[in-house]
Amino acid sequence: MEIKKSEFIISAVKPAQYPTDNRVEYAFVGRSNVGKSSLINTITNRRKLVKVSGTPGKTRLINFFLINDSFYFVDLPGYGYAKVSKTEQAKWGKMMEDYLVRRPQLQKVALLVDCRRKPTKDDLLMYGWIKHFGYEVVIVATKKDKLNRAELVKNNKLIRETLELDSSEEIINISSLKKIGVKDLLGNMFNDSSEGDPSISNGNPIL
Ligand code: GTP
Ligand code: MG
Numbered sequence: 001m002e003i004k005k006s007e008f009i010i011s012a013v014k015p016a017q018y019p020t021d022n023r024v025e026y027a028f029v030g031r032s033n034v035g036k037s038s039l040i041n042t043i044t045n046r047r048k049l050v051k052v053s054g055t056p057g058k059t060r061l062i063n064f065f066l067i068n069d070s071f072y073f074v075d076l077p078g079y080g081y082a083k084v085s086k087t088e089q090a091k092w093g094k095m096m097e098d099y100l101v102r103r104p105q106l107q108k109v110a111l112l113v114d115c116r117r118k119p120t121k122d123d124l125l126m127y128g129w130i131k132h133f134g135y136e137v138v139i140v141a142t143k144k145d146k147l148n149r150a151e152l153v154k155n156n157k158l159i160r161e162t163l164e165l166d167s168s169e170e171i172i173n174i175s176s177l178k179k180i181g182v183k184d185l186l187g188n189m190f191n192d193s194s195e196g197d198p199s200i201s202n203g204n205p206i207l
Contacts, residue, residue, distance in 0.1 A: 001186045001187075001189075001190040003043060003044050003045065003067055003068060003186075004068055005067065005068050005069060006044035006046055006049055006065055006066070006067050006068075006073075007065065007066050008049060008050075008063070008064075008065055009064040009065060009066050009072070010063075010064050011061035011062070011063050011064075012061060012062045012063075012064065013061055013062070013095065014095075014098065015098050015099070018062075018064070018099075019064055019066075019072065022105055023066075023070060023071050023072055023105065024071045024072070024105050024106075024107045025064075025071065025072040025073075025074050025103065025105050025106045025107065026071065026072070026073055026074065026106075026107055026108050026109075026110070026189055027073075027074040027076055027099075027106060027108075027109045027110070028040060028073065028074065028075055028076060028109075028110045028112060029076045029096075029109055029110070029111055029112065029126055029130070030078060030079075030111055030112030030113060030123070030126070030140075030142075031078055031079060031080040031081075031112075031113070031114070031120065031122065031123065032077075032078030032079065032080055032081035033078065033081070034078065034112045034113065034114050034142055035112060035114075035142035035143060035176055036075055036076070036078065036112055037050035037051060037052045037075055038050075038052050038142075038176040038177075039110075039112065039140070039142065039174065039176050039185075040065065040073055040075055041176065042174075042176040042179055042182060043073075043182055043185070043186065044065070044067065044073070049065065050063065050065070050075055060077050060088075060092075061077065061095075062074060062075070062076055062077065062095060062099055063075040074099075074106075076096065076099070077092055077095065077096070079092060079096075079122050079126065080120060080122040080123075096129075100129065100130070100133050100135075101133065106135055107136065107189075108135065108136045108137070108138060108189055109130045109135050109136070109137050109138075110137075110138050110140050110185070110189065111123070111126060111127055111130065111137055111138070111139055111140065112140045112141075112142050113139065113140070113141055113142070113159055113163075114141070114142055114143055115141035115142060115143055115144055115146065115147055115152060115155055115156070115159075115173060116143065116146055116147060116151075116155060117155075118158050118159070118162055119159055119162045119163055123162075123163070124162070124163065127139075127163055138170065138172060138185070138188050138189060139159065139163065139165065139169065139170070139171045139172070140171075140172045140173075140174055140185060141155070141156065141159060141171050141172070141173045141174070142174055142175075142176070143175060143176075143177070144173045144174055144175040144178070144180055144181060145175040145177050145178045145180070152173060156171050156173070159171055170188060172184050172185045172188055
């Protein structure tokens, strides 16, 4: 999969604003500050397609990006940011639920976790939620540049154990900063050997 073109389409707060052209989607979820927006910028080779910030809670809306004129990347708002009010949290929950409850064109969800940290309760809930709704999931450990190899192996084990991944589930280690692991991730997301066209849904109802 080679990404040749990417464009921002819309920041949505409610389903009426989602794209309606039924193109397939690939979503990115995870804690605030874990690196979702940075990853989308890195994958698309665009430094500023998505806003990135040192301040957690940057992405508060559901952002849709059209890739290669054929499918969408969806940047979902992060969770677990302590300084968010109850009202904001409730808004987040409603927004995520509205999106995840019924999105048959959603092919795969990348759940991002920080490679240095043990997945949190929120990560576990999110992982459970994705599976409950019947979507395929890939675990992405971010900020690989922050650890040496031994630490990475140790922490990957911790991530695997905490999320109770089975042996067939891969952890993709990436660094958006150093542009490491992008090919692995694309290979996983698009099941590359991909001669296939990701814009064509496999036709299986997801829910
Ligand atoms: P929210 O929008 O708040 O949900 O955050 P996000 O998950 O979109 O995170 P974002 O991409 O905005 O990155 C948060 C911070 O992590 C920024 O300061 C990034 O520069 C930094 N960051 C992201 N990816 C990497 C990486 O691969 N390595 C390092 N060292 N820092 C990174
Ligand atoms: Mg973001």
